[in-house]
Amino acid sequence: xxxxxVAIVGLxxxxxxxxxxxxxxxxxxxxxAGRTLWLQRAVVRDASKPEYADLxxxxxxxxxxxxxxxxxxxxxxxxxxGLEPARTIMLKLLESGKDVVTANKALLAExxxxxxxxxxxxxxxIAFEAAVAGGIPIITNISQCLSANQILSLEGILNGTSNxxxxxxxxxGMSFDDAVAQAQELGYAEADPTMDVDxxxxxxxxxxxxxxxxxxxxxxxxxxxxxxxQLDPADLQYARELGYRIKLLxxxxxxxxxxxxxxxxxxxxxxxxxxxxxDAFNAIAVRGDAVGPVFYHGLGAGQMPTASAVVADIIDxxxxxxxxxxxxxxxxxxxxxxxxxxxxxxxLPGRYYLRLHVNDSPGVLGEITGVLGRxxxxxxxxxxxxxxxxxxxxxxxxxxxxxxxxxGAAGRAANEIENLDCVxxxxxxxxxxxxx
Amino acid sequence: xxxxxVAIVGLxxxxxxxxxxxxxxxxxxxxxAGRTLWLQRAVVRDASKPEYADLxxxxxxxxxxxxxxxxxxxxxxxxxxGLEPARTIMLKLLESGKDVVTANKALLAExxxxxxxxxxxxxxxIAFEAAVAGGIPIITNISQCLSANQILSLEGILNGTSNxxxxxxxxxGMSFDDAVAQAQELGYAEADPTMDVDxxxxxxxxxxxxxxxxxxxxxxxxxxxxxxxQLDPADLQYARELGYRIKLLxxxxxxxxxxxxxxxxxxxxxxxxxxxxxDAFNAIAVRGDAVGPVFYHGLGAGQMPTASAVVADIIDxxxxxxxxxxxxxxxxxxxxxxxxxxxxxxxLPGRYYLRLHVNDSPGVLGEITGVLGRxxxxxxxxxxxxxxxxxxxxxxxxxxxxxxxxxGAAGRAANEIENLDCVxxxxxxxxxxxxx
Numbered sequence: 029x030x031x032x033x034v035a036i037v038g039l040x041x042x043x044x045x046x047x048x049x050x051x052x053x054x055x056x057x058x059x060x061a062g063r064t065l066w067l068q069r070a071v072v073r074d075a076s077k078p079e080y081a082d083l084x085x086x087x088x089x090x091x092x093x094x095x096x097x098x099x100x101x102x103x104x105x106x107x108x109x110g111l112e113p114a115r116t117i118m119l120k121l122l123e124s125g126k127d128v129v130t131a132n133k134a135l136l137a138e139x140x141x142x143x144x145x146x147x148x149x150x151x152x153x154i155a156f157e158a159a160v161a162g163g164i165p166i167i168t169n170i171s172q173c174l175s176a177n178q179i180l181s182l183e184g185i186l187n188g189t190s191n192x193x194x195x196x197x198x199x200x201g202m203s204f205d206d207a208v209a210q211a212q213e214l215g216y217a218e219a220d221p222t223m224d225v226d227x228x229x230x231x232x233x234x235x236x237x238x239x240x241x242x243x244x245x246x247x248x249x250x251x252x253x254x255x256x257x258q259l260d261p262a263d264l265q266y267a268r269e270l271g272y273r274i275k276l277l278x279x280x281x282x283x284x285x286x287x288x289x290x291x292x293x294x295x296x297x298x299x300x301x302x303x304x305x306x307d308a309f310n311a312i313a314v315r316g317d318a319v320g321p322v323f324y325h326g327l328g329a330g331q332m333p334t335a336s337a338v339v340a341d342i343i344d345x346x347x348x349x350x351x352x353x354x355x356x357x358x359x360x361x362x363x364x365x366x367x368x369x370x371x372x373x374x375x376l377p378g379r380y381y382l383r384l385h386v387n388d389s390p391g392v393l394g395e396i397t398g399v400l401g402r403x404x405x406x407x408x409x410x411x412x413x414x415x416x417x418x419x420x421x422x423x424x425x426x427x428x429x430x431x432x433x434x435x436g437a438a439g440r441a442a443n444e445i446e447n448l449d450c451v452x453x454x455x456x457x458x459x460x461x462x463x464x
Numbered sequence: 465x466x467x468x469x470v471a472i473v474g475l476x477x478x479x480x481x482x483x484x485x486x487x488x489x490x491x492x493x494x495x496x497a498g499r500t501l502w503l504q505r506a507v508v509r510d511a512s513k514p515e516y517a518d519l520x521x522x523x524x525x526x527x528x529x530x531x532x533x534x535x536x537x538x539x540x541x542x543x544x545x546g547l548e549p550a551r552t553i554m555l556k557l558l559e560s561g562k563d564v565v566t567a568n569k570a571l572l573a574e575x576x577x578x579x580x581x582x583x584x585x586x587x588x589x590i591a592f593e594a595a596v597a598g599g600i601p602i603i604t605n606i607s608q609c610l611s612a613n614q615i616l617s618l619e620g621i622l623n624g625t626s627n628x629x630x631x632x633x634x635x636x637g638m639s640f641d642d643a644v645a646q647a648q649e650l651g652y653a654e655a656d657p658t659m660d661v662d663x664x665x666x667x668x669x670x671x672x673x674x675x676x677x678x679x680x681x682x683x684x685x686x687x688x689x690x691x692x693x694q695l696d697p698a699d700l701q702y703a704r705e706l707g708y709r710i711k712l713l714x715x716x717x718x719x720x721x722x723x724x725x726x727x728x729x730x731x732x733x734x735x736x737x738x739x740x741x742x743d744a745f746n747a748i749a750v751r752g753d754a755v756g757p758v759f760y761h762g763l764g765a766g767q768m769p770t771a772s773a774v775v776a777d778i779i780d781x782x783x784x785x786x787x788x789x790x791x792x793x794x795x796x797x798x799x800x801x802x803x804x805x806x807x808x809x810x811x812l813p814g815r816y817y818l819r820l821h822v823n824d825s826p827g828v829l830g831e832i833t834g835v836l837g838r839x840x841x842x843x844x845x846x847x848x849x850x851x852x853x854x855x856x857x858x859x860x861x862x863x864x865x866x867x868x869x870x871x872g873a874a875g876r877a878a879n880e881i882e883n884l885d886c887v888x889x890x891x892x893x894x895x896x897x898x899x900x
């Protein structure tokens with residue numbers, strides 16, 4: 029049987045999982061690849077670590093040149109996170125004639141056009157299934173399986189850490205900080221979870237999906253985004269009372285006026301599929317003009333789900349499918365004009381959840397509805413509970429759900445309300461998912 | 465831009481949808497295929513039908529030879545149902561040098577090894593995404609996206625007609641016959657819905673999936689199967705009372721003793737994803753040893769969802785991906801030994817729902833539990849309502865949920881119970897889904 033030599037750069041959690049699949053299940057990968065996939069090298073920073081002792085003699089090396097200078101190594105899984113040295117290593121791999129598989133979404137979101145352009149010049153290819161949604165093969169599904177469709181919308185829970193935190197806050201009434209501490213203990217959150225919880229990670233993934241599904245060329249940093257780090261358990265509780273759950277939704281939706289793109293904690297109707305995504309799971313609801321709605325649900329991160337995607341890419345690359353897709357689709361082509369324009373965030377319609385604290389005095393509700401009315405934001409429902417009857421406070425919480433209004437108008441109305449004398453503290457404003 | 469000429473054989477519902485996508489969205493298919501996909505011919509039985517008048521001049525023909533003798537036509541979507549002449553036409557297409565795309569699951573389930581063997585001999589390939597689950601791209605997901613995994617289990621709602629009928633019976637308390645009449649009116653059931661409602665269609669699809677996911681070679685006709693045609697609204701009602709829904713589940717599950725395969729109306733815990741699949745939707749829950757659980761939900765039939773899958777296959781075939789997959793995976797290879805053995809149905813463990821009518825007299829429950837006990841079938845819960853207190857009947861319904869027991873033992877116990885003097889009429893026995 030033909031043999032394709034493979035290397036891994038970076039034996040962290042995912043790299044170790046990839047090595048395990050290649051070494052322990054050679055029969056399985058050979059059956060799907062039509063050839064033996066042979067793990068020739070794994071490049072690490074410190075080859076003396078005890079956990080590498082189980083790997084076959086000669087596989088582990090600290091020298092990238094052992095990969096670059098071995099012309100028999102055709103496919104390399106580049107599994108180093110961050111931008112540098114990941115970018116430089118990827119360029120070196122391409123320049124030495126390797127096809128590259130990567131799980132690094134930040135690298136693609138930041139340097140996609142450069143890396144893909146260089147790969148095309150060199151006649152090499154890049155596979156990146158593991159960069160978005162881990163075990164859910166959304167890249168191949170959009171690029172290949174749903175290729176007969178104009179994708180109309182794509183709404184996803186793309187950050188497992190955020191979803192785990194929100195699920196725990198909702199289930200146990202925990203504060204955000206306590207949920208983070210617990211998630212760190214359980215291995216669901218990094219020591220510094222900033223990029224996960226502030227919406228950066230989801231925005232980078234959304235930028236990649238928006239490019240593949242819509243031909244948009246958004247810079248991830250330009251995607252309007254909020255994270256779950258400002259969520260208060262009180263909002264999860266009110267959402268529940270209103271028949272909703274709060275999820276960190278990444279949304280791309282095509283309309284006649286362009287593409288809507290944003291990442292925000294969003295109230296999603298309870299009982300609908302996205303609302304019921306629990307713990308560290310990811311899910312993506314896609315709507316195509318021919319296929320209609322297709323819903324995907326699976327583990328978005330973790331060692332073996334991500335390794336599953338990386339090894340599928342290694343197989344696709346060894347078989348030659350990746351090369352065909354890469355040549356045909358010309359993903360991340362910097363010379364290509366975007367096929368859609370992005371709608372300005374302020375113009376996007378949306379429904380909103382507003383929570384504020386007001387003095388319990390006559391005329392307050394009228395004042396607030398007056399501001400909303402002036403900004404043409406109409407009210408769908410209100411929750412105002414009676415004040416605590418022990419007389420300790422004359423400040424009461426007020427929750428308002430609006431009908432559809434432009435983001436900009438809703439934001440201006442909320443600001444104006446926050447400045448009213450009868451309003452105490454900040455106005456919390458969250459988006460509400462429209463449609464199923 | 466390069467041009468690949470395409471033909472369609474059979475302009476029924478799906479064929480018309482495929483023609484529509486090719487003709488109206490040439491820019492889209494060209495972008496994904498890297499070449500223009502040009503609809504050269506559509507072979508029909510009666511070219512004079514008024515609905516063909518909109519197609520471009522010269523496309524519609526009654527003569528298959530117009531396709532067979534045109535060497536420029538490289539890819540043919542063969543969209544005729546049934547076994548003959550579909551089989552003969554497919555062989556002719558392969559022999560004249562065409563790659564073939566088909567949606568005909570019955571043909572593959574019955575003649576897969578012959579057709580795939582011939583295609584391999586001739587150096588041609590066959591694509592069949594649309595044969596299972598319509599718009600859910602489960603074939604590509606199993607064959608390609610999840611290829612790093614040993615699939616452990618696959619549980620699906622694969623027949624949209626059955627699911628529509630069960631949903632309506634459950635929602636409206638309709639009888640099976642009334643639900644069929646309504647489904648026929650709405651276009652969700654064929655004039656003769658036998659193959660859909662008796663489990664044949666789901667068993668054919670399960671045979672294809674079991675082959676791809678597990679390397680099994682089951683004959684579809686050997687797969688134990690029950691349909692929804694015997695379902696009584698009373699069972700849907702009792703299931704609901706017990707916290708379940710009834711769904712026609714197709715199950716393939718790998719264990720140390722072999723592969724479990726069957727199609728049966730099954731009680732599925734309410735609130736779990738498969739239980740909440742409504743109307744004509746399909747869904748498939750896959751579990752892989754690396755990726756964990758992945759859940760797919762979408763439209764399993766209908767013109768445009770199925771056309772979406774056919775056109776994705778046409779694109780994959782034109783790009784060359786299908787050929788690579790076909791050469792590598794050697795699907796439906798009659799010379800290959802199955803990689804798993806099938807477990808005898810009688811040995812399969814399962815939980816069961818039993819419903820029967822008993823005389824309301826002392827000792828009856830004891831007699832029945834005695835029979836179950838002798839067959840080592842233990843009881844998890846019982847519903848026995850009081851008899852109608854108007855004295856009109858002394859026969860009462862009794863519903864029993866069992867713990868896990870082998871199918872054979874449960875069947876023998878149910879038969880023995882049916883023959884007890886205190887039992888009136890038949891014993892209804894349904895499987896209960898184990899696990900999430």
